[in-house]
Amino acid sequence: MIAVLGLLLGILVGLFLEPSVPEPLQAYLPIAVVAALDAVFGGLRAFLDGIFDDRVFVVSFVSNVLIAGVIVYLGDQLGVGGQLSTGVIVVLGIRIFSNVAAIRRHLFHA
Amino acid sequence: MPGPRQNPTDTAPVDRLRAVVTGRPGRGQLVVAALLALLGFAAAVQIRQTDTDDNFGGQSRQNLVALIDSLSSATDRANSQLDDLEQTRDELLTSSQRRQAALEESRDQLEVLNILTGSVAATGPGITIVVRDAQGDDVAAALLNGVEELRVAGAEAIEINDTLRVVASTSFTQQDGLVFVDDVPLRAPYVIDAVGEPGTLNEAMVFRGGFVSSIEALKGSAEIDRADVVLVSSLHQAKPDEYAHPTDR
Known part of the structure; x- marks a missing residue:
């Protein structure tokens, strides 16, 4: 319950404060968001599997975000930032889809 | 790993979810809530940023x-x-x-x-000639000659007796000792006003055999005054041409 409230609180704060993203972070924020989403869906799946652990969740959340950022940064330095961002998004998307499929099986048995 | 790790065989997944949503939140839930808040914040900021990005960023x-x-x-x-x-x-x-x-x-x-x-009045430097006591049948001819001389000398506007403007069509005739200019009888003394360069006009009048000489031959006298301002105020009413039409060139 409190987790859903936290999500709503974050969205509201982001909408009402209207902060602008600092220039150096602009390339990383979307990737970081998608990586965090992947961690969240993974956490939800683990919870439904009965193997949820908050420490694992925190570590996977932070490491997902960090690794995504590092990959994009590396891609920028190598001159293939755009392609590498696309690759990261695709991989994370596939993971999100498979996690959601597992969640769906748990909730709807289908 | 010790602690709050769940037992997979505990209950059905849906029941576990319901229990977590309705039950008391534990320490793990607080951490998850904080991370989710961070995620929501970042997502909201990024969506707003993309909206205000003039739509070129995603192109x-x-x-x-x-x-x-x-x-x-x-x-x-x-x-x-x-x-x-x-x-x-x-x-x-x-x-x-x-x-x-x-x-x-x-x-x-x-x-x-x-x-x-002669459709407008004119003024400027020039001379005034006063002709007195001229007699005979050649007075009109002498006046015409004088006017011609003035024109040759560059007179730009000429009038006689302050009433008759001399233009291209002006005629000088004489009948029974009376001089007619444009069929208007003229009384002596005849006063001729001419606008032009005064020295030149004067020379054109006084040379031997010129206007003054011919008036003196008619037993008259001609008196010439140079002036800085001679006013030619009489106007000539031009008749519309009956036969002549202007051409393009």
Whole structure:
């Protein structure tokens, strides 16, 4: 319950404060968001599997975000930032889809 | 791993979810809530950023190149249009200047012609000739000669007795000792006003065998006054031409 409230609180704060993203972070924020989403869906799946652990969740959340950022940064330095961002998004998307499929099986048995 | 790790065989997943949503939150839930808040915040910020990004950030390189191409071709078109319009403006300006010059020239010409045809009064330096006591049948001819001499000397406006403007069609006749100018009887003394260069006009009158000599031959006298301002105020009413029409050239 409190987790859903936290999500709503974050969205509201982001909408009402209207902060602008600092220039150096602009390339990383979307990737970081998608990586965090992947961690969240993974956490939800683990919870439904009965193997949820908050420490694992925190570590996977932070490491997902960090690794995504590092990959994009590396891609920028190598001159293939755009392609590498696309690759990261695709991989994370596939993971999100498979996690959601597992969640769906748990909730709807289908 | 010890702690709150769940037992997979505990209950059904849906029941576990319901229990977590309705039950008391533990320490793990607080951490998850904080991370989710961070995620929501970042997502909201990023969505807003993308909205305000003029929609160019998500465009592919090809699209951007095409956009720039179309922009630059639009700029080229606008520039060539600008050139055309400036050229048109310059043409109109020069044509209006030419019109202005032609108009001014026409006005000058109109002034000259108005004075020449006697339709306006004229003033300027010139001479005044007073002819007295001339007798005989040749007075009109002598006056005509005098007027001709004045014209040759460059008189620009001539009038007689302050009433008769001398123009191209002015006639000098004599009947029964009376002088008629344009069929109007003239009384002595005859006063001729002429606007022109005073020295030249004077010379044209006084040379041997000229106007003054011919008046003296008619037992009269001719007195010439130079003046800085001679007023020729009488007007000549020009009749519309009955036979002559202006041609294009």
